[in-house]
Amino acid sequence: MKTFRLFEIVLLLALLSLASHAGAQANLEINTPGIAAIQASMQKRHAELAPLYASGAVGLTRDGNVQLRDPSAVPLPQRAAVNGLVAAENQDRAALYREIARANNRPEWEGDIRNTFAQRWIDRAQPGWYYQTAAGAWARK
Amino acid sequence: MRAARRVFLFVFAVLLQVVPATALRAQHITLLADEVTGAGFSAQGVRAEFANGALTIQVGTARAGEQTWKNVRLDCAALKLERARIACDDGAFMLTEKIPLSLNYAADKRVLDVALKPAPDETWRLDWRPGKRGNDLTVRIDGGRWQRAAVWLPPDLPKIGAGVVNGEIGYSGAGRIHAKLALANGAFADKSGLRAGEKVGVALALQAEPAAQHLRWRAELAWNAGEVFWQPVYLKAANQQLSLAGTLDATTLRVVLGGLRFPGVGDIELSGAYDLAANQLTQARAQARAIAVPALYESILKPFLAGTVFADLRTDGRISAAVALGCKGLQSVDVHLERVSFEDKLERRFALFDVSGIVPWRADAQTQAVVIVKGGELLKMPVGAFALPLNMHGMRFDLKHLRVPLLDGAIDVRDFVARVGEKSAYWQFGGEVGGISMDKLTAALGLPVMHGTLAATLPMVRHVKSSLRVDGALNIKVFDGTVQANNLVLLDIFGRAPRVQADVSMQNLDLELLARTFSFGNITGRLDARVTGLELVNWQPVKFDARVASSHGEYPRTISQTAVQNISALGGPGAASTIQRSVLRFFDQFGYEKLGWNCKLQSGVCEMSGVEDRAQGYVLVKGRGIPSITVIGYNRQVNWRELLDRIRRVTEGNVKPIVK
Structure with missing residues (x-):
């Protein structure tokens, strides 16, 4: 439940800042079946990703993705699965940014949406999680 | 390391053979050489000095293969010169680090023994003595650090982190080489961690001897301990054995007879040729007979299929395959399927049972695959037996007609054509769906039971990139009326949020059936209905x-x-x-x-x-x-x-x- 809330908060905050970015176009469409499907898939995966964020194995990148930053924190037999998890998460994240842009008939916003989300994911990360600074270095919250 | 030793040996030999014993008793001797070269190595600025019982040999630049060392140096503070013996008990060899060294030369037997001790538990012992034809050299490694091999490996390989090597490498004057080495607790990893091994144990046996025009060699490699993850495959040591026999000459490394024994999966025969100058594989063949599909799927294929609909299958049957590569890439693939079955384990979206036949693919010839499927399942609906006569010509595939029985009707696929390019794939087909009763279809799909029959014509279905387009109208007869879908486009079909666009019209539906x-x-x-500009995302x-x-x-x-x-x-x-x-x-x-x-x-x-x-x-x-x-x-x-x-x-x- 906690992870669910976190996801919702990030989504909301990201969208609020997008709305202000969009100026007058504050009426952002975020309630589409496409976004809902991606969101559900990400929420489901978050339970598996959370311990990896906590251990520092996976960190949040500055471009709104996740990355296997410390493979040694993952035993070899699990590394393929974790790598798959990271790839699937990034696929969903890309789909989410694209879908929000598409749902609002502003495909050109995709890059801005990604940047806004990148910042929000990092702002809302829990203490101990790793994130990439603007310069590309890893830092711990 | 090895080259540096050769430099040392060479200089030492010069000392032994060129300098008369009487001269060694003199107070001060200096030998200078601008360049010393030998097979595969060179040394520039060589200076050997003997003064007051102390020997110093310096090499300005030593080269072996692609490696270069500056200021290589051998010091022996107290060189013992006796009638039948020259010895140095506490010398030092400077390469990238200072390595304690002792040497002993028995003049009567002409045996040179050198021991290098880079670490207290690591010894490299060289034994050089006259053999039947020329001199024999043996190197015994005791506790050798595997990391020392790193300088000889291509830089794009993972970095060696740990590992201990024990064994022996020998060279006889007759040109024979033998090696018996064992690696224990080997560890390697690249920066991303996606190519890594831990606690790896490998045993290597190598023999080579000169033949008429080339070197004849034979190698046996057994993987007996540890685990390796090489994205996306994870394997544990299970005594997998690779044995190779072949030849080596100035231009080509050839594997004439090779075999990979993979316990639990099967045996693979290998052969091939590698052009050393061009640095490329010029020819290779691999062949495996009657491999059990479940073992193959679980240990090799599954990781490659993660994230696809084939990620979690129940499999059965056997498969034999032969693959041939040439200069221009893949030349032929022959696959023989013996009662192969696979089934979507959890979601039961699809299954094929008892698939048998042959697929003889050639890069530049037309062939036909003959595959018989005994049955299957599609979305939990039974699929009947069908044959798949697929024509292949390189990366072009076509199929005149395929009839797949489904429930009490059938799906007919006509004029299927696929082209697989390096970056993209394209396929299209036409066909029809006929005679499937809606009662059975809707019951099987868990929908409210509808009456009527499903009869649809698919004039042309095209798949480009990740979208599927249906040209012409898709007709369905249901509720005693007709449903027609036009301009049907499916985008991102396998994505997280698939999109469907269509215009749908319905004519003369029986309201009684519909309402019931x-x-x-x-x-x-x-009832008539017209739905224009229909757009579904994630089927909603x-x-x-x-x-x-x-x-x-x-x-x-x-x-x-x-x-x-x-x-x-x-x-x-x-x-x-x-x-x-x-x-x-x-x-x-x-x-x-x-x-x-x-x-x-x-x-x-x-x-x-x-x-x-x-x-x-x-x-x-x-x-x-x-x-x-x-x-x-x-x-x-x-x-x-x-x-x-x-x-x-x-x-x-x-x-x-x-x-x-």
Whole structure:
């Protein structure tokens, strides 16, 4: 439940800042079946990703993705699965940014949406999680 | 390391053979050489100095292969010179680090023994002595650090982190080479951690001897401990053995007979040739017989299929395969399937049972695959036996006709053509679906049971990038009428949010069948519908303009009170309560002239209208005859999700209509 809330908060905050970015176009469409499907898939995966964020194995990148930053924190037999998890998460994240842009008939916003989300994911990360600074270095919250 | 030792040996040999023993007793000797070269190595700026019992040999630049070392140095503070022996007990060899060294030369037997001790538990012992033909050299490694091999490996390979090597490498003057080495606790990893090994144990045995024009060699490699993850494959040591035998000459490394034994999976025969100058594989063959598909799938294929619909299968059967590569890449693939079965384990979306046949693919010739499938399942529906006569020519594949029995009908695929390019793939086909009874289909799909038959014509289905386009109309016969889909496009079909676009029209649907199917009450009549600009995301509508209305023509038109209430409920609670309070509640059936409902869905809101407008509302059912009823809707706008909830409540709660 906690992870669910976190996801919702990030989504909301990201969208609020997008709305202000969009100026007058504050009426952002975020309630589409496409976004809902991606969101559900990400929420489901978050339970598996959370311990990896906590251990520092996976960190949040500055471009709104996740990355296997410390493979040694993952035993070899699990590394393929974790790598798959990271790839699937990034696929969903890309789909989410694209879908929000598409749902609002502003495909050109995709890059801005990604940047806004990148910042929000990092702002809302829990203490101990790793994130990439603007310069590309890893830092711990 | 090895080259440096050779430099050292060379210089030492010069010292032994060139300098007469009497001279060694002199106080001070200096030897200088601008360049010393040998097979595969060179040394520049060589200076050997003997003064007051101390020997120093310096090499300005030593090269071996691609490696270069500066200031290589050998020091022996107290060189013992005896009649039959030259010895140095505590010398030092400087390469990249200072390595303690001891050497002993027995002049009578002409045996040189050198021991290098880079670490207390690491010894490299060189033994150089006259053999049957020329001198024999043996290097014994005891506790050798595997990391020392790193300088000889290509830089794009993972970095060696740990590992201990024990064993022996020998060279005889006759040109024979033998090696018997064992690696224990080997560890390697690249920066991303996606190519890594831990606690790796490998045993290597190598033999080589000169033959007429080349070197004949033989190697046995056994992997006996540890684990390796090489994205995406994870393997544990299970005594996998690779044995190779071949030849080596100045231009080509050749494997004549090779075999990979993979316990639990099977044996693979290998052969090939590698052009050393061009640095490329010029020819290779691999062949495996009767490999058990479950073992192959679990240990090798599964990681490659993660994230696809084939990620979690139950498999069975055997497969034999032969692959040949040439300069231009893949030349041929021969696959022989023996009763291979696979099944989507958890979701049961698809399955094929008892697939047998041969697939003889050639890069530059036309061939035909003959594959027989005994049966299968598609979305839990039974699929009958079919044959797959696939024509292949390089990366072009075509199929004249394929008939797949499904339920009590069949899917016919005609003129299937696929082209697989380096970056993209394209395929298209036409065909038809016929004779599948809707009762069986809807029951199998878990939908409300519908009557009729599914007969669809697929004029042309094209797949480009990740979209699927249907040219022409898709026709379905159902509810005694027809449903036609035009301009059907599926985007991102395998993505997280697949999109479907289409225009759909329905003609002359039997309302009685339709209403019964969806538990909507009793309505007799006929219905037409036109849905334009339909857009589904994740199989849910996000946009459309729908116009549903009674068909033209003469047919009985009655509507039950339950149905009236349900239709009213769609427009909000207002209309329904009017009926309940009126005298009309004493009647069960009403006549009507026409009924209709329009909805323009956009941004989650459905803009509604009916067959005609009224003050502040619109007519959903226009009455006719006695008793007749007219249903008027007042809500022009309704939230789509709320509307769906209402429909769900209506259809679910309608098993027992309450009439007051």
